Amino acid sequence: MDKYDVIVIGSGNGGLGAACKILNAGKSCLVCEKHNIPGGFATSFVRGRFEFEASLHEFNGIGTDEEPGSTRKVFEELGIADKIEWIQLKDAYHLISEKEGYDYVMPFGAEAFAKESAKLHPDGEKYIKDFLALCKQIREAMGYLSETKGRPDPKVMMEKYPDYLACGSYSVKEGFEALGYPKEIVDNLNAYWCYLGADENNMTFLHYANMINSYITGGAAIPTHRSHEISLACEERIHELGGDIWFNTEVVKILTDADGHVSGVRLKDGREIESRHVIADCSPHVVYGKLMDSEAVPERAVKLTNFRKLAGKGFTVFLGLSKSAEELGITDHNYFIYDSSDNVKQYESMKSLNNTGAQATVCLNNAYPECSPEGTCIVYMTTLFTDDVWSSVSKEDYFKTKNKMAARMIERFEKATGTTIHDCIEEIAIATPETYARYCGHPQGTIYGYESQYYDGLMNRIQMVEEDRFVPGLRIGGGYGERLLGYPSSFKSGVNEAGRTLRDMEKEGR
Amino acid sequence: MAFKKSDIPGEDIRLAMEMTAKRRQLIDETPATPLVYEYGVNRLAKALHPGFVKAVIAGKAPAGSDCVKIALEPAGGGGFPYFRAGQFVTLSCKAGDSFLSRPYSIISSPKDALEGKLEIMVQRKGIFSTFIIEEAPLGTVLWMGEPSGDFHHDSIRDRGHVVAIAGGSGVTPFLSMMKAIRDGSEDFKLTLIYGARTRAHIPFDPEEFKGDGVDTVVVLSEEEAEGYRHGFITADLLEECIDEDTSVFMCGPDAMYRFVRGELEKIGFDQTLIRSERNSVGDRAVDELKVFKLIVHIRDAVYELDAPNNETLITALERAGIPAVVRCRNGSCGFCHSRVVNGEYFIAAENDFRRSADKKFGYIHPCSTYAESDLEIDIPIMDLEG
Numbered sequence: 001m002d003k004y005d006v007i008v009i010g011s012g013n014g015g016l017g018a019a020c021k022i023l024n025a026g027k028s029c030l031v032c033e034k035h036n037i038p039g040g041f042a043t044s045f046v047r048g049r050f051e052f053e054a055s056l057h058e059f060n061g062i063g064t065d066e067e068p069g070s071t072r073k074v075f076e077e078l079g080i081a082d083k084i085e086w087i088q089l090k091d092a093y094h095l096i097s098e099k100e101g102y103d104y105v106m107p108f109g110a111e112a113f114a115k116e117s118a119k120l121h122p123d124g125e126k127y128i129k130d131f132l133a134l135c136k137q138i139r140e141a142m143g144y145l146s147e148t149k150g151r152p153d154p155k156v157m158m159e160k161y162p163d164y165l166a167c168g169s170y171s172v173k174e175g176f177e178a179l180g181y182p183k184e185i186v187d188n189l190n191a192y193w194c195y196l197g198a199d200e201n202n203m204t205f206l207h208y209a210n211m212i213n214s215y216i217t218g219g220a221a222i223p224t225h226r227s228h229e230i231s232l233a234c235e236e237r238i239h240e241l242g243g244d245i246w247f248n249t250e251v252v253k254i255l256t257d258a259d260g261h262v263s264g265v266r267l268k269d270g271r272e273i274e275s276r277h278v279i280a281d282c283s284p285h286v287v288y289g290k291l292m293d294s295e296a297v298p299e300r301a302v303k304l305t306n307f308r309k310l311a312g313k314g315f316t317v318f319l320g321l322s323k324s325a326e327e328l329g330i331t332d333h334n335y336f337i338y339d340s341s342d343n344v345k346q347y348e349s350m351k352s353l354n355n356t357g358a359q360a361t362v363c364l365n366n367a368y369p370e371c372s373p374e375g376t377c378i379v380y381m382t383t384l385f386t387d388d389v390w391s392s393v394s395k396e397d398y399f400k401t402k403n404k405m406a407a408r409m410i411e412r413f414e415k416a417t418g419t420t421i422h423d424c425i426e427e428i429a430i431a432t433p434e435t436y437a438r439y440c441g442h443p444q445g446t447i448y449g450y451e452s453q454y455y456d457g458l459m460n461r462i463q464m465v466e467e468d469r470f471v472p473g474l475r476i477g478g479g480y481g482e483r484l485l486g487y488p489s490s491f492k493s494g495v496n497e498a499g500r501t502l503r504d505m506e507k508e509g510r
Numbered sequence: 511m512a513f514k515k516s517d518i519p520g521e522d523i524r525l526a527m528e529m530t531a532k533r534r535q536l537i538d539e540t541p542a543t544p545l546v547y548e549y550g551v552n553r554l555a556k557a558l559h560p561g562f563v564k565a566v567i568a569g570k571a572p573a574g575s576d577c578v579k580i581a582l583e584p585a586g587g588g589g590f591p592y593f594r595a596g597q598f599v600t601l602s603c604k605a606g607d608s609f610l611s612r613p614y615s616i617i618s619s620p621k622d623a624l625e626g627k628l629e630i631m632v633q634r635k636g637i638f639s640t641f642i643i644e645e646a647p648l649g650t651v652l653w654m655g656e657p658s659g660d661f662h663h664d665s666i667r668d669r670g671h672v673v674a675i676a677g678g679s680g681v682t683p684f685l686s687m688m689k690a691i692r693d694g695s696e697d698f699k700l701t702l703i704y705g706a707r708t709r710a711h712i713p714f715d716p717e718e719f720k721g722d723g724v725d726t727v728v729v730l731s732e733e734e735a736e737g738y739r740h741g742f743i744t745a746d747l748l749e750e751c752i753d754e755d756t757s758v759f760m761c762g763p764d765a766m767y768r769f770v771r772g773e774l775e776k777i778g779f780d781q782t783l784i785r786s787e788r789n790s791v792g793d794r795a796v797d798e799l800k801v802f803k804l805i806v807h808i809r810d811a812v813y814e815l816d817a818p819n820n821e822t823l824i825t826a827l828e829r830a831g832i833p834a835v836v837r838c839r840n841g842s843c844g845f846c847h848s849r850v851v852n853g854e855y856f857i858a859a860e861n862d863f864r865r866s867a868d869k870k871f872g873y874i875h876p877c878s879t880y881a882e883s884d885l886e887i888d889i890p891i892m893d894l895e896g
Contacts, residue, residue, distance in 0.1 A: 045844070046844070228867040228868070246890075400665075438555035443546070463530050
């Protein structure tokens with residue numbers, strides 16, 4: 001068949017979510033993926049006797065069987081929930097920040113988190129309870145906005161969600177200033193900043209507050225078989241629903257007709273597939289800059305894309321260690337290790353190739369002991385580069401540069417945790433921005449889509465989502481989408497764009 | 511109200527209401543300059559990982575009695591991708607009615623590759639090596655996969671001194687490492703212990719690389735000669751070569767791995783410091799030879815062919831002339847990752863490097879999988895356009 005109702009470009013979280021949504025609605029769908037497996041960053045790889053998770057640290061919004069979180073509900077609607085086995089995480093994080101001397105573990109759960117905060121400040125418990133109450137209103141307001149499809153009753157908003165409205169323009173820094181919490185409490189609440197990768201002057205308060213609330217109150221989980229399990233669950237669902245997914249299949253052109261409406265795609269081998277609707281799970285830079293003829297791209301699409309900032313470029317060291325976590329004294333699953341809790345400074349320092357390696361580090365065995373053979377463990381440490389410094393690395397220097405950076409990160413981890421791991425590394429793999437660019441084609445090897453900026457944050461993107469699309473029949477979802485980066489966000493963004501595509505088709509049919 | 515920043519009544523909400531208008535204005539003010547979607551990082555990714563490229567057979571030179579060195583040049587000039595000394599490339603082409611692919615270790619240094627020079631070592635043993643050595647004339651164009659594999663020295667994982675143990679054409683990755691040490695692209699010490707039957711079987715010059723952190727010891731099993739050891743690669747020789755800071759790398763036949771591992775155990779060498787290059791998965795012994803029906807989907811094309819139960823699925827695909835993606839041929843790299851639609855199959859535990867979710871959902875690597883019944887699989891297309 002050379003004709004589909006919808007073609008999805010890219011099978012990352014967004015593309016897979018979109019395809020499942022389209023197929024569940026009874027429409028035909030082809031997914032074109034240029035790599036040989038689905039998932040994009042949601043994948044894993046094997047080295048020797050270790051299977052490494054490629055990107056996921058923790059999946060938020062899953063909840064429990066009894067109390068499913070928002071993402072699990074989406075999985076249920078799409079028919080993939082039963083295909084994935086989840087492991088609930090016990091603790092939220094182990095924060096180590098050198099400058100302030102922080103070194104403590106925070107648990108999941110609103111009560112437990114508030115209680116633990118009393119150790120940071122005498123009034124810690126109260127601050128956290130107040131904060132979570134504010135977050136609850138924010139979450140409910142977002143729910144209401146979503147129910148009313150962005151056309152809320154202003155009266156309802158003013159009466160029920162005044163705090164949501166009041167903090168709507170502010171950055172994280174401004175938000176916490178207004179709340180007047182002491183430094184220890186704010187620093188702790190800022191621990192998650194690296195998950196969104198924008199500093200407190202740019203990160204929008206609403207978005208950030210909503211995310212940490214979701215983590216603290218809803219907890220997080222990981223799939224038993226690495227994130228590859230999520231990707232294969234989606235692929236299986238796609239096949240069950242009669243969809244097609246073609247690997248090693250790169251789309252080189254999105255075709256449009258005389259009216260400027262999407263009419264299909266061209267593959268690298270020249271074959272053309274007809275479709276009136278394309279959902280692209282890749283960067284708008286690539287979509288408008290590379291996949292479309294420039295005359296088919298409206299000027300404002302170019303302006304919008306130029307307006308945006310490419311976010312953090314990924315760097316991860318994957319280690320298979322020949323000793324157990326217990327033997328090594330690695331006690332926790334999830335570490336945040338910073339030079340300082342001043343994330344503006346930390347962000348600045350991450351612009352350099354001599355980045356000291358502020359890191360989010362996972363020891364997988366502390367969540368899932370059977371993830372590697374007995375007497376071994378898996379540790380992976382991720383950092384970001386907040387500038388395009390890897391573009392200046394030559395072919396000849398590349399391998400040495402990546403090993404230097406990796407060695408610094410390992411040393412950093414050892415120093416922060418008081419462990420010794422460098423002498424029992426049985427397997428190592430290092431992913432640089434070049435690696436992420438290789439597998440997923442992202443400009444500069446960014447792994448976080450477009451960075452949250454003061455005026456390009458979550459709420460603005462959601463409110464302007466229709467205004468931000470320019471080519472009839474074309475929608476862009478995934479990590480560059482309106483919900484920004486992250487597993488649940490990129491997945492839901494794809495599902496949402498598919499929902500909008502279905503509505504477009506409905507309108508067309510009328 | 512719990513949240514208040516401005517003392518001016520209504521100011522907080524007014525600012526929030528202005529957010530979209532401000533964004534709209536900022537977009538208006540942004541220039542519509544052409545979009546940049548490719549940066550140095552993206553270009554480097556492409557240079558290191560171009561996918562398949564076309565390579566021309568530019569020379570053949572016998573190396574010992576069992577091997578031939580094949581010199582490759584990029585079709586259309588330029589350089590080959592930079593790589594890690596110790597890696598391999600996969601060569602593919604149509605030979606008779608078959609479409610064949612085989613991995614070969616690189617002899618050259620990574621620096622040579624940049625200048626468009628790449629030598630590989632081909633041992634005379636099968637259908638593809640016969641084709642390359644005997645049949646394909648100079649100038650023959652082959653598809654070459656990008657340099658791959660994790661059999662290389664890593665400054666973080668491995669010790670500063672590698673005791674490299676090789677037999678047959680297994681010396682090849684170490685020749686590349688020795689060249690790389692000599693030209694400065696790698697920085698570690700290497701002691702090569704090479705086992706051969708007689709001097710006539712040695713495919714390299716043992717004196718060529720000695721010095722500058724490299725030493726070579728050749729052990730002959732069927733000949734006594736001056737300057738050569740006699741016998742096998744035994745515990746006392748290993749003990750002589752191994753120091754406090756040693757990793758052991760092995761490349762050769764599986765029987766050699768088993769023997770040397772046993773010898774290393776005798777001297778109490780840490781097993782986690784041993785790395786061996788994996789060999790291709792070949793035919794298996796079966797009680798009863800059966801030929802099953804194999805249905806293969808590639809995108810929307812469907813093929814039907816025979817799959818004998820003693821051969822890997824990739825062999826069946828190649829015999830049928832279907833261009834099938836494959837890289838390492840030993841089950842580990844995952845390049846041929848494919849979906850089983852229906853049917854039974856067998857994968858030996860020692861060749862099973864699939865991800866755990868692959869096992870759960872029924873995915874295989876055809877290069878290490880045998881049919882146990884009629885089988886229907888969905889394989890990715892071979893993207894030969896690079």
